[in-house]
Amino acid sequence: MDALIAKLKTQIIQQLNLEGVSPDDISPDDPLFGEGLGLDSIDALELIVLLEKNYGIKIENPADGKKIFATIRSIAEYITANGKA
Amino acid sequence: MKTVISSYCVIRNHQIMVNGETVLTKEKDLPFSEFIKTAYDLNALPYLKFFKMDDLCKLAFVASEFLLKNNKLAEQYGAENVSLLFANTSSSLDTDINYYNTVKDFPSPALFVYTLPNIMLGEICIRNKIKGKTAFFIFEQFQAEFLCNYATQLIRHKKAKAVIIGWVELLNKNYDAFLCLIEETDNGIALTKQNLEKLYTT
Secondary structure, three states: OHHHHHHHHHHHHHHOOOOOOOHHHOOOOOOOEOOOOOEOHHHHHHHHHHHHHHHOOOOOOHHHHHHHOOOHHHHHHHHHHHOOO | OEEEEEEEEEEEOOEEEEOOEEEEEOOOOOOHHHHHHHHHHHHOOOOHHHHHOOHHHHHHHHHHHHHHOOOOHHHHHOHHHEEEEEEEOOOOHHHHHHHHHHHOOOOOHHHHOOOOOOHHHHHHHHHHOOOOOEEEEEOOOOOHHHHHHHHHHHHHOOOOOEEEEEEEEEEOOEEEEEEEEEEEEOOOEEOOHHHHHHHHOO
């Protein structure tokens, strides 16, 4: 799980062009939206693309997104349960 | 008071000029991405959204930062009294092509949102809390007369108290940005087609 979290941090920084943010700046339990990294709706779409492109996971129900993308840890847990990490 | 060009900014050939003075010059072979990042670092306050913008928006954004530096137009005139009047030749084609290239694999939402040229107006408005009228036009080349007349009418008919005129063109690594601030004040260069053309070709 720790390795996947570390990998996700790097992928998210790259995919979302989070300039000046390093993996160490992101706690796996910090909220990604609102507070924390302060991501927006376009970032959410980019996260969906990231999951599909890198982990072969399609989120069929958009309503699940809020829970899946709450934190880095929740994304990692979803990938572990549903994908090929 | 007269309607005047109170300040202007030109960015081309990896050089930035503000009111006729060169404020940044970089080597011609520097990639645009590095040039515009250097320009951002030189002037702009931390604004992380900059790094998510496409190149056209980055160019317009940096030019507006240099143009407006300490000028809080929304506070001075009221947010709804500041207008933006922009134009270019290639619309958002540079990003359209980049987006099209992602469609073959995974379409990029972050690129898609920039596949309209008037998004750069929105970025500048958000940054400066401007809520006035905005318009974007596509011309084959810089149209000083049209832009001059349009800005004059906006101010004369009290639709705006300040207007930012912008020509922001970018395609295939070729770019050209010219922004000027139009206000009613005693200090500045009279807003005429000839003066606008002269400043544009500085």
